[in-house]
Amino acid sequence: MRAMVLHRPAPVETGPLVPEERALAPLGPHDVRVTVEACGVCRTDLHVVEGDLPPLVPSVVPGHEIVGRVAEVGPEVRTIAVGERVGVPWLHRTCGRCLYCLEGRENLCEQKLFTGYSVDGGYASQVLAEEGFLVRLPAGNAAELAPFLCAGIIGYRALKAALPRPGRRIGFFGFGGSAHLTLQLAARLGYETVAYSRNPEHLALARRLGAAETVLAGEVRGPGQGPSLDGAVVFAPTGPTVVEALAELRRGGRLSIAAIHMSPVPPIDYDRLLFGERTISSVEANTRIDAQEFLDLATRLHLESTVEVRPLAEANRALADLKAGRVTGALVLAGTTA
Secondary structure: OEEEEEOOOOOHHHOOEEEEEOOOOOOOOOEEEEEEEEEEEOHHHHHHHHOOOOOOOOOEOOOOEEEEEEEEEOOOOOOOOOOOEEEEOOEEEOOOOOHHHHOOOHHHOOOOEEEOOOEOOOOEOEEEEEHHHOEEOOOOOHHHHHHHHOHHHHHHHHHHHHOOOOOOEEEEEOOOOOHHHHHHHHHHOOOEEEEEEOOHHHHHHHHHOOOOEEEEOOOOOOOOOOOOEEEEEEOOOOHHHHHHHHHOEEEEEEEEEOOOOOOOOOOOOHHHHHOOOOEEEEOOOOOHHHHHHHHHHHHHOOOOOOEEEEEHHHHHHHHHHHHHOOOOOEEEEEOOOO
């Protein structure tokens, strides 16, 4: 099979992903082989490629927003059939036995494996997945569905952690692949949504997708204008953005951080930014229930993804564009059958 392989983390501008032909791995009893139709390019992939997330294996094929068709199943697979369209998400497997798994918090399992990080992912023509961790997808274009499988699901989990009371005001900081889906969801659920970004093109997309207000980062407040948000989600992986978001929260507001990696957060003025029962929470991975809930909502509320499709061979360039902020919406790599 064809794959873009990472042997050693390095700045993405140096082209660390190498095209290779690889032999197909053997199927385990509960494995499913999926022919990749499309794979989203996620910021987590960038963290893997550049080493912000330390390597877990000697080499890896990134990619975890995978849409494809089942090509082959292991001998004990019972719920998935050859030819079905499925999604392969970030969560590859959990132990199923620890306290977190037994309490329905499998996203916190300390033995969990990740697609495109612990095991090979979707920057390839085929990928192996675990039967119990695949998701069934609604009808639609493969490239447009791909961002739902991490950007959408993790955004949904972060949104749940930050949601204020119905009808209140919630802000999204960093308007990329995840925020452009999460904002739509919040707006269609009846919340007043505000998008914050340093990129005017991103804010134009936010307005088209239903933002009640957009704010260009660095804009000076008007006289007497104080905090206006009841909830906030930070998608940008930059510590100072956390402080900026806290400054926008009213008393009792909740902030969630959807980034898997974050630069250092500057000192927080407790009296001004946290006192008044403001709260901060991180979001780690997701559960399979999160995935199903989000996909059901995405179908019912007709969420749309804004995507730009690139050939698999351009994976390095796609990640460089993501890093430089040259992407509006989401980037997707085309598989062999897209």
